[in-house]
Amino acid sequence: METLEPIVSFTLGGFKIDITPEMVVQWGIIIFIALLCWWTTxxxxxxxxxxxxxVETIYKSLKGLIINNVGEKYLDILPFIGTTAVFIFMMNMVGLIGISPPTKSFSVTVSLGLISFFVVQFYAIKNHGIGSYLKGYAQPVAIMLPINLLERVMFPVSLALRLFGNILAATILVELVYEALGSVAWIAQIGLPIPLHGYFDVFDGVIQVVIFVMLTMINIKIVSEH
Incomplete structure (x- = not known):
């Protein structure tokens, strides 16, 4: 895997901060989504x-996804689930325009996994209080405490590894195909890789979005009800 050098590096408060290409792409996507939301609403x-x-079709689809999988009483998570789905979808799709997807970077997917982890814990504490939340770690019996702790910790890890592994593998395969076609003739790179982009960028990218938000929704319900 190619290591991307930071575009800009500077020191702030004794800490070195690197501005990487993945960060720039994410900022661009955030700005684009914000402008798109402003324009469409x-x-x-x-x-x-x-x-x-x-816009209403997308909203109804997300609403139906939540109701059908975790129940109507969890509709208050729709803004988070919708934002997460759109953000990851946009990051996965930038490969179609020749930009390296930020989700092929483990640091990006770890950040997304940690965000989901903290939202899951916060939601449970908000709805049931800190006492009931902590008590849930010892359910159904106290001996389950280590297993329950491990289960909570592994949730963001599994989210990060799954998204990272799939997008990285897809990106590498597409790059290998372009290199192979380029060794034959440069014109072979025009048109022939389209089916690959359709599968690895669009199909696989959408599937990874669905898996990420589905696991997040289900975990919110499980932890809250636990």
Missing amino acids: RNLSIKPSKKQTV
């Missing part, structure tokens, strides 16, 4: 326009 009306229809 302007001038909303009872009689929806085409863009409002698209």
Whole structure:
């Protein structure tokens, strides 16, 4: 795996901070999503326009996903689940325009896994209190405490490794195909890799988004009810 050098490095408070290409791409995606949300939610009306229809369709799909999998009482997690799904989806799709997906970096997927982990714990504490939350670690019997702790810790690790491994493998395979085609003739790189991008960038990218948000939703329910 190629190590990407930081674009800019500086020291702040004694700590070295590197601005990496993955960070720049993520900032760009965040800005793009913010502008897209602002544009699509302007001038909303009872009689929806085409863009409002698209937004409402996405909202209803996410709402249905939550209701069908964890129940209607968990609809308050929709903003987090929706934001996470859109953000990861955009990061996975940038490979279609020749940009290296940030999710092929383990540091990025670890950060996403930790965010989901803390949201899961916060949600349980918010709804049941810190006492009930801590008591849940010793359920159904106190001897289960080490296993329950390990289960909680492994959740963000499994999320990070699954997303990282799949996107990295897909990126490497596509790059190998381009290198092989380039050794034959440069024109072979035009058109022939399209099916690969369709599978590894679009299909696999969407599947990884679904898996990530599904596991997060289910874990929110399990920990909260535990």
